[in-house]
Amino acid sequence: MNHSLSELDELIAHEKKQAAIEYQHEAWADGISEGIEPEILAEAAFANALTELLRSTGEDAALGLLDKLREQIIAGDFLPNRILQ
Structure with missing residues (x-):
């Protein structure tokens, strides 16, 4: 199974995000x-x-994150009962 460098970077970023989400869930609980x-x-x-x-x-990165999150909220990405089509 050959992965390009960008695919590996994407996989690593995904794994880190999953770990971060788990930490946040624990802190929330x-x-x-x-x-x-x-x-x-x-x-x-x-x-x-x-x-x-x-x-x-x-500041630019923080504002960019806020913009991204706003778009995700409007799109319903965070709704618990969201239906993916």
Whole structure:
């Protein structure tokens, strides 16, 4: 099975994203079990993520992420009952 370098990079990025999602799910579950409301957890997660992104990559990257997330929200990508066609 031969993979190009870009395919391998894509696979590695996908694996890292899956690991990051698992960490976030664990942190979310811990917060909920401690009685922290979902809205507070979400705001704290966004604030922390944007602070770290601004620190590491700058304002353009943070604004780009916000634009991407806005488009995904409008498209319904985060809806729990989303139907893929």
